[in-house]
Amino acid sequence: xxxxxxxxxxxxxxxxxxxxxxxxxxxxxxxxxxxxxxxxxxxxxxxxxxxxxxxxxxxxxxxxxxxxxxxxxxxxxxxxxxxxxxxxxxxxxxxxxxxxxxxxxxxxxxxxxxxxxxxxxx
Amino acid sequence: xxxxxxxxxxxxxxxxxxxxxxxxxxxxxxxxxxxxxxxxxxxxxxxxxxxxxxxxxxxxxxxxxxxxxxxxxxxxxxxxxxxxxxxxxxxxxxxxxxxxxxxxxxx
Numbered sequence: 001x002x003x004x005x006x007x008x009x010x011x012x013x014x015x016x017x018x019x020x021x022x023x024x025x026x027x028x029x030x031x032x033x034x035x036x037x038x039x040x041x042x043x044x045x046x047x048x049x050x051x052x053x054x055x056x057x058x059x060x061x062x063x064x065x066x067x068x069x070x071x072x073x074x075x076x077x078x079x080x081x082x083x084x085x086x087x088x089x090x091x092x093x094x095x096x097x098x099x100x101x102x103x104x105x106x107x108x109x110x111x112x113x114x115x116x117x118x119x120x121x122x
Numbered sequence: 123x124x125x126x127x128x129x130x131x132x133x134x135x136x137x138x139x140x141x142x143x144x145x146x147x148x149x150x151x152x153x154x155x156x157x158x159x160x161x162x163x164x165x166x167x168x169x170x171x172x173x174x175x176x177x178x179x180x181x182x183x184x185x186x187x188x189x190x191x192x193x194x195x196x197x198x199x200x201x202x203x204x205x206x207x208x209x210x211x212x213x214x215x216x217x218x219x220x221x222x223x224x225x226x227x228x229x
Contacts, residue, residue, distance in 0.1 A: 044223045045211075045223075107171070109158075112167075115165055
């Protein structure tokens with residue numbers, strides 16, 4: 001079945017780096033734009049980043065620009081999020097999500113992973 | 123940047139009630155709006171896209187309407203499974219934003 005599975009979260013000290021992964025299965029991963037969305041404990045949803053189907057274009061929320069890098073390996077059906085210089089305010093559940101039918105942006109998110117928790121604490 | 127404001131923030135209702143949640147955009151977003159349902163500890167679930175298109179598998183008691191700056195999500199007859207948090211979302215080619223959420227509680 002169509003599925004996204006995130007991994008790579010954990011407890012990390014401020015200033016350190018982390019790479020999150022999102023393994024896709026059950027669909028042609030290379031045909032879809034993909035997103036990362038995060039949710040701080042008890043808070044709402046915050047869009048983080050978008051990558052086009054072929055990796056040619058990437059877009060970021062202003063709050064993470066310069067510290068976060070989204071990438072993908074279509075040969076491995078995997079999406080990544082590199083997070084550098086972690087801050088306490090990066091503490092959140094990080095979800096990967098698929099754009100419904102679009103290879104670029106301009107679409108709702110129809111498939112979500114279960115999320116991976118990142119806790120930034122000394 | 124475009125901002126989305128949902129109202130109310132919390133809504134108390136009973137099974138069988140008809141409820142409406144409103145999402146207002148700070149500028150014209152045409153119909154580039156989606157609605158999601160989120161239950162505790164779970165990922166959001168897409169309900170409505172393009173303001174009024176029902177996602178496959180979503181019960182027909184959910185409906186969306188609106189364009190421009192004002193949008194609504196309506197649940198025609200609340201079921202026990204519908205008590206959750208609802209988010210609206212604006213999506214663009216390179217910009218996405220969510221409303222702050224509406225908590226739908228059992229009265």
